[in-house]
Amino acid sequence: MRLILVRHFRTQSNEAQRIMGWGDAPPAKNWEEDLRAVDQCLEQQHLVIDAIFSSDLGRARETARYFARRRGLAGVESHLAFNEVNYGDLFGLDKDSASTAYPQFKTDPDYVFPGGESFRQMQARCCAQVLELANRHPERTLLLVAHAGVIRALVCHFLGLDLVDHLRRKVSHRYIGDFQFQDDNCLRYDELGQPSGFVRDGIIDVPWICSI
Numbered sequence: 001m002r003l004i005l006v007r008h009f010r011t012q013s014n015e016a017q018r019i020m021g022w023g024d025a026p027p028a029k030n031w032e033e034d035l036r037a038v039d040q041c042l043e044q045q046h047l048v049i050d051a052i053f054s055s056d057l058g059r060a061r062e063t064a065r066y067f068a069r070r071r072g073l074a075g076v077e078s079h080l081a082f083n084e085v086n087y088g089d090l091f092g093l094d095k096d097s098a099s100t101a102y103p104q105f106k107t108d109p110d111y112v113f114p115g116g117e118s119f120r121q122m123q124a125r126c127c128a129q130v131l132e133l134a135n136r137h138p139e140r141t142l143l144l145v146a147h148a149g150v151i152r153a154l155v156c157h158f159l160g161l162d163l164v165d166h167l168r169r170k171v172s173h174r175y176i177g178d179f180q181f182q183d184d185n186c187l188r189y190d191e192l193g194q195p196s197g198f199v200r201d202g203i204i205d206v207p208w209i210c211s212i
Contacts, residue, residue: 001134002141004047005177006038006193007148008059009066014173017095021087021116024058034173035066041176041193042067042143049073050140053133055082055147064145081129084147088116106167123153123163130154134181151177155198158186159208170197186210 009032013025042049049071054064056078064076090098090105090113104111109119126146133142146154148171156163158179176193179186190207191199198204 001137001139001181003130003133003177003179003181004042004049004141004143004192005151005154005175005179006063006067006143006145007151007171007173007175008055008057008063008145010034010173011059019087019090019093019095019098020059021084021091022057023091027059027062032066035063037174038176038193039067039070041174045192048141049143051137052076052143052145053082054078054145055084055150056080057083057147060145060147064143067143067145079129081125082144082146082150083122085113085119085122085149086116087113089114090116107164109163109167119149119153119163119167122149123157126150126153127157130158130179130181131184134184138183151175151196154179155189155196159189159198159204161198161203166198166203169201169203172196 010028011025012028013020015028052064052068052073054060054076061076061078068076098105112118151171152166152169153163156166172194174194175196176191178190178192180188187210188207199206
């Protein structure tokens with residue numbers, strides 16, 4: 001399976017640096033500019049997308065529908081397993097306030113947020129769902145629309161990086177991750193859009209090739 005991973009459109013809460021998690025927020029002004037840039041990059045790569053998937057949150061589903069319409073695809077399959085981390089009681093807080101009230105925010109991947117879950121729990125569910133897709137669609141190219149936390153979790157897991165070191169790694173709304181799977185293994189990873197912090201900060205070089 002080839003998995004093309006992108007982030008949802010920019011929201012007003014993203015711009016205000018407020019925590020959403022399993023909540024949602026309206027699109028930011030000029031939200032389509034990022035999606036058009038991603039779409040153009042996908043077209044330049046001559047990628048043929050067989051099916052489109054997303055998290056179950058509105059901002060991801062609407063983004064996925066945008067790409068589906070552009071490709072004449074009938075529908076989008078959404079999965080709760082691809083949702084952003086559930087921040088529970090932190091929903092709506094600005095990130096500075098969250099860091100003060102909850103020192104474990106973006107520092108401890110095993111901390112379970114009140115009324116929510118931990119980063120590690122989110123990583124387990126989204127990685128399991130990716131492998132389910134890989135087993136179900138071994139020869140297909142899939143587009144997945146998810147969230148910054150999910151993207152960090154997937155990159156860390158499949159490239160063998162420790163999540164604790166990368167909870168704040170930057171992922172833009174023009175990020176495009178390119179994973180190639182065989183069975184349960186990621187054999188190759190590349191970035192086709194705006195580089196993530198993993199590349200820009202020198203954590204990995206792309207294309208990354210599995211050494212096993």
